[in-house]
Amino acid sequence: MRPGSGQPPGRGWLRPRGPVLSLAVARFFGAVASYMVLPFIAVRLTQAGDGLAVAGIVTGVGPLVRMLAGTLGGMAADHLGRRRTMLLGNAISVLAMAGFAMSHGALAYALLNGMNGLARAVAGPAQSAAIADVTEPEERAQAYAYGRVAMNVGAAIGPFLGAFFVLAHPTLVFLGAAGASALVVALLFFTVPETGRQLRQVTNREAMRRMATDPALWLYVVGGSMQLGVYMVIETIFPAFLRGAVPGGLEVYAVMTLVNTAMVAVLQIPLNRWLGRLRPATGFAAGLFFFAAAYLGIAYLRNPLALILTMVVFTAGEMTVFVVMPAYEASMGDEAVRGRTFGALSMKQAGAALGPLVVGGLLQLGGAHLAFPAVSAIALCSGLILVWSVHKRERRNVERPAAETSAG
Numbered sequence: 001m002r003p004g005s006g007q008p009p010g011r012g013w014l015r016p017r018g019p020v021l022s023l024a025v026a027r028f029f030g031a032v033a034s035y036m037v038l039p040f041i042a043v044r045l046t047q048a049g050d051g052l053a054v055a056g057i058v059t060g061v062g063p064l065v066r067m068l069a070g071t072l073g074g075m076a077a078d079h080l081g082r083r084r085t086m087l088l089g090n091a092i093s094v095l096a097m098a099g100f101a102m103s104h105g106a107l108a109y110a111l112l113n114g115m116n117g118l119a120r121a122v123a124g125p126a127q128s129a130a131i132a133d134v135t136e137p138e139e140r141a142q143a144y145a146y147g148r149v150a151m152n153v154g155a156a157i158g159p160f161l162g163a164f165f166v167l168a169h170p171t172l173v174f175l176g177a178a179g180a181s182a183l184v185v186a187l188l189f190f191t192v193p194e195t196g197r198q199l200r201q202v203t204n205r206e207a208m209r210r211m212a213t214d215p216a217l218w219l220y221v222v223g224g225s226m227q228l229g230v231y232m233v234i235e236t237i238f239p240a241f242l243r244g245a246v247p248g249g250l251e252v253y254a255v256m257t258l259v260n261t262a263m264v265a266v267l268q269i270p271l272n273r274w275l276g277r278l279r280p281a282t283g284f285a286a287g288l289f290f291f292a293a294a295y296l297g298i299a300y301l302r303n304p305l306a307l308i309l310t311m312v313v314f315t316a317g318e319m320t321v322f323v324v325m326p327a328y329e330a331s332m333g334d335e336a337v338r339g340r341t342f343g344a345l346s347m348k349q350a351g352a353a354l355g356p357l358v359v360g361g362l363l364q365l366g367g368a369h370l371a372f373p374a375v376s377a378i379a380l381c382s383g384l385i386l387v388w389s390v391h392k393r394e395r396r397n398v399e400r401p402a403a404e405t406s407a408g
Contacts, residue, residue: 022191028150033180035158042240056360059236062117063352069121074343077126089123100174125342132330133195144326156261216392223385224348229355256311281390283324288383290317292376299372
């Protein structure tokens with residue numbers, strides 16, 4: 001049994017305790033911090049007179065930095081260990097959130113959002129690798145699902161706390177986010193053991209060679225980048241769009257966020273036993289179809305109830321994709337290169353950086369009837385590429401044992 005797995009191998013059901021529980025709680029506080037700030041960056045910039053395109057650029061800087069620095073974060077996770085790397089990344093996040101409290105304007109927000117993206121680039125691969133380190137393969141879908149539920153609850157609480165603090169004083173939003181990030185540092189320091197430190201077993205050169213010769217991985221990066229861009233639109237640009245398109249738009253967005261969180265919190269774990277049995281190709285195809293359908297609804301519907309129903313469809317896609325995705329990613333690299341593999345997968349953040357930028361520009365150019373059908377089409381293309389990646393990997397896994405048997 002791996003440390004912290006909570007049960008003997010092979011049971012396939014994991015109770016959240018030990019490091020798995022601590023990492024889930026860390027994701028909760030991390031999400032509270034991020035979502036206290038992230039939705040209000042675009043809102044505050046548009047209130048100050050900047051356009052949606054500028055807001056898209058600023059919100060896209062964080063994911064862009066995360067993409068560029070993710071490989072370094074993966075190397076650190078394998079070399080320094082998962083716990084040390086997570087502590088470093090979350091300490092940077094504390095500084096970034098505190099910096100927002102003392103800054104104003106698009107340029108300052110872009111620089112600080114980039115700093116927060118660096119924090120996530122450092123901590124993200126280590127956190128994903130740590131979960132894989134302390135669980136058996138058949139338990140990982142459950143372990144990642146607990147983290148996903150915790151993150152969604154934090155993502156729902158964050159905007160409500162942010163709105164409350166904004167009414168009191170805008171600076172309190174960022175100070176509250178810095179406090180939540182500091183809680184993550186304390187939690188990791190006192191409750192999560194060190195794992196990883198595999199650099200001596202596999203050199204960086206060998207790790208990069210393995211990844212460079214894996215076409216399934218790079219197909220997955222392309223498809224996952226498109227998927228993440230589709231997902232991030234609703235987290236960043238959409239609330240600012242809704243504010244101008246629907247009376248009481250921010251209130252409608254808050255209700256949509258609450259519906260999303262309630263569905264994930266109530267349904268994700270019970271559904272996960274069934275969703276976890278889906279073939280990755282089936283899960284990706286179904287989830288991205290739901291995303292596409294939701295964005296078509298957003299393009300043409302303006303009734304608040306109808307918009308809330310589109311969030312139900314969107315959440316069905318989210319619950320499906322984000323069960324299949326992390327467990328599939330964990331299967332891409334063995335323990336010796338796990339951190340660096342997750343670091344390479346940070347290149348998917350290109351989509352998170354470009355999605356808000358492109359959609360913000362399309363909204364200004366042609367409105368919702370141009371922008372959101374385009375997002376729907378990208379979702380469908382993403383699904384096709386992800387399915388292609390899965391088929392490539394399955395074929396490679398079949399061919400490799402056959403080749404090794406012939407050689408032997």
